[in-house]
Amino acid sequence: xxxxxINNLSKTYYSGEQKISAISxxxxxxxxxxxxxxxxxxxxxxxxxxxxxxxxxIPSSGNIIIDGINVFSLSSNQxxxxxxxxxxxxxxxxxxxxxxxxxxxxxxxxxxTDYNSSQQKFKLDKILERVGLSDKKGRLVDELSGGEQxxxxxxxxxxxxxxxILADEPTGNLDSSTGNQILDLFEELNKDGKLVxxxxxxxxxxxxxxxxxxxxxxxxxx
Amino acid sequence: xxxxxREEFKWFNMRLYNISFQSLKRKKTKTALxxxxxxxxxxxxxxxxxxxxxxxxxxSHNLDEFGANILITPKSNELNYSYGGINLGQVTYETxxxxxxxxxxxxxxxxxxxxxxIAPKLLxxxxxxxxxxxxAGINFEQEIRVKKWxxxxxxxxxxxxxxxxxxxxxxxxxxxxxxxxxxxxxxFIIAGFLKETGSQDDQTLFxxxxxxxxxxxxxxxxxxxxxxxxxxxxxxxxxxxxxxQKLPNAKVTALKQTIESKMTAVQFFKDFSYGxxxxxxxxxxxxLFSSLNASLNERIKEIGIYRAIGFNNIHIIKLVVLEVFxxxxxxxxxxxxxxxxxxDLILPILTENSNTIISFNWLNPxxxxxxxxxxxxxxxxxxxxxxxxxxxxxxxxxx
Ligand SMILES: Nc1ncnc2c1ncn2[C@@H]1O[C@H](COP(=O)(O)OP(=O)(O)OP(=O)(O)O)[C@@H](O)[C@H]1O
Ligand SMILES: [Mg+2]
Numbered sequence: 001x002x003x004x005x006i007n008n009l010s011k012t013y014y015s016g017e018q019k020i021s022a023i024s025x026x027x028x029x030x031x032x033x034x035x036x037x038x039x040x041x042x043x044x045x046x047x048x049x050x051x052x053x054x055x056x057x058i059p060s061s062g063n064i065i066i067d068g069i070n071v072f073s074l075s076s077n078q079x080x081x082x083x084x085x086x087x088x089x090x091x092x093x094x095x096x097x098x099x100x101x102x103x104x105x106x107x108x109x110x111x112x113t114d115y116n117s118s119q120q121k122f123k124l125d126k127i128l129e130r131v132g133l134s135d136k137k138g139r140l141v142d143e144l145s146g147g148e149q150x151x152x153x154x155x156x157x158x159x160x161x162x163x164x165i166l167a168d169e170p171t172g173n174l175d176s177s178t179g180n181q182i183l184d185l186f187e188e189l190n191k192d193g194k195l196v197x198x199x200x201x202x203x204x205x206x207x208x209x210x211x212x213x214x215x216x217x218x219x220x221x222x
Numbered sequence: 223x224x225x226x227x228r229e230e231f232k233w234f235n236m237r238l239y240n241i242s243f244q245s246l247k248r249k250k251t252k253t254a255l256x257x258x259x260x261x262x263x264x265x266x267x268x269x270x271x272x273x274x275x276x277x278x279x280x281x282s283h284n285l286d287e288f289g290a291n292i293l294i295t296p297k298s299n300e301l302n303y304s305y306g307g308i309n310l311g312q313v314t315y316e317t318x319x320x321x322x323x324x325x326x327x328x329x330x331x332x333x334x335x336x337x338x339x340i341a342p343k344l345l346x347x348x349x350x351x352x353x354x355x356x357x358a359g360i361n362f363e364q365e366i367r368v369k370k371w372x373x374x375x376x377x378x379x380x381x382x383x384x385x386x387x388x389x390x391x392x393x394x395x396x397x398x399x400x401x402x403x404x405x406x407x408x409x410f411i412i413a414g415f416l417k418e419t420g421s422q423d424d425q426t427l428f429x430x431x432x433x434x435x436x437x438x439x440x441x442x443x444x445x446x447x448x449x450x451x452x453x454x455x456x457x458x459x460x461x462x463x464x465x466x467q468k469l470p471n472a473k474v475t476a477l478k479q480t481i482e483s484k485m486t487a488v489q490f491f492k493d494f495s496y497g498x499x500x501x502x503x504x505x506x507x508x509x510l511f512s513s514l515n516a517s518l519n520e521r522i523k524e525i526g527i528y529r530a531i532g533f534n535n536i537h538i539i540k541l542v543v544l545e546v547f548x549x550x551x552x553x554x555x556x557x558x559x560x561x562x563x564x565x566d567l568i569l570p571i572l573t574e575n576s577n578t579i580i581s582f583n584w585l586n587p588x589x590x591x592x593x594x595x596x597x598x599x600x601x602x603x604x605x606x607x608x609x610x611x612x613x614x615x616x617x618x619x620x621x
Pocket of ligand 2: 048
């Protein structure tokens, strides 16, 4: 049994009279230590798949099993808990909270846990070092470069030690050398035992991953 | 270096409330606008509340002081003497009386603090130089307080052997100040007389109550009493019924006309200020609502981020509610202080009384907090509700 099992997954959006089949009848299995890239043309359903994997969206049919848990049989609070404990999200446009500093943004996931002040500090220092932002921790995130902002987002995604990292075009807004640094980070994280799934248009990214899933019109190409 | 050192010191524990605090602190313009608009509406409502209460007190105090509004007469009265619009029957005063001790039981009723003036009277039919005269034994201090329209020429009697003459009585006997009249072998000096009142008082000679009681062997007896009750915060019917219970041998009558006009004036002012307050609150809620709705997309995205991190609905509600609560508390405190200051400026203009001292009422800050918090909650509920209902993946796309 694989760590993630996606079974007959479909998602149809309704906008007015129109039915948009974002993904249809998708079956994928992913193992605990995979580094997966998801590619495909624009509108082929990559982001939809990622949002379903993270429980940010509800499928029209089919199911997703993560570590034996049937995600969509859970209540919304349980899904939130699953996200908290299993999943770290990274987005193309970073999605940082602009009125919080670097350290406050990174600590957000811990603000609803029982970690005390010194545990928080310990984790924060370790992660700041890992993403190379120790000297910027007191800055407001708007003052950082794109690459730095994405590193804050990655730090925030991993501070709670999730098993899975879901990244939607994490290098899409960065130049290639900055993008490569981010990919280096993902590679390291994968080596440390995290399951990384990256949605990307970038062939560079594809080359560095262990599996490539290609989408076309909402279906997986074999 | 220094910066780093400082940062080591101010290390904190990241909790949900930190997010709310930082949001308030760093989005200064937004916070200031929110607090200011809450402040404006709360300060107007609370100022109006204070001013209307004070003006109301002022109006009713003036009206109450203007005359008696309760009349106490003996119960089985078949008299036909008209006094202040109330029929007192034929002038056979001797037949009926109330004891003074019983009268002062009125000071023990539940609403005793509303009793402002008690003016007892003993009426006796007597004679001066063989001509009939109505004598009224009164308590001059109290009587003058319920008869604001009296204009005394000369001086108000201050000794037992001094008298005050009604206008017609003065003419009938051709009296002058310092003249002496003899009644039942006692001599009285005319200390002053009244300008014409158009009432029974014009026919009456006013003497000290104790003196009249002693002269006619009616110690501690009175014929009637007029009461001025301050009624801005109690219904006069209440006072009448409380008094009736304490004075079983007396008939207690409310002088309806005075009361009704009094109450309409006061009620009108009250209704008016409540109406204005309601309008202010409705307008401000609508304004707050539309301004919060304008920043809805930003809020929705933010909430989408919190959800991606793994916050559940309760976490998000706590976050937003705390933020709204702190701002409204702040606005309420500012408004409570400012409203006293504002009321202090406005009141002298409205009441033509420059030394009004506004009494501090704990209910006002409580009202201020209640109004501010509920206004803020009411207008921020819909955006939160909308953001929470939204699918997080759609919330995140709304960038
Ligand atoms: N909330 C929505 N409502 C309606 N249609 C949607 C919604 N979200 C996605 N879609 C549609 O579903 C299809 C798949 O969208 P999705 O965002 O998954 O594509 P994508 O592969 O991530 O594209 P891109 O590479 O441009 O990000 C598209 O046709 C899109 O228009
Ligand atoms: Mg996409």
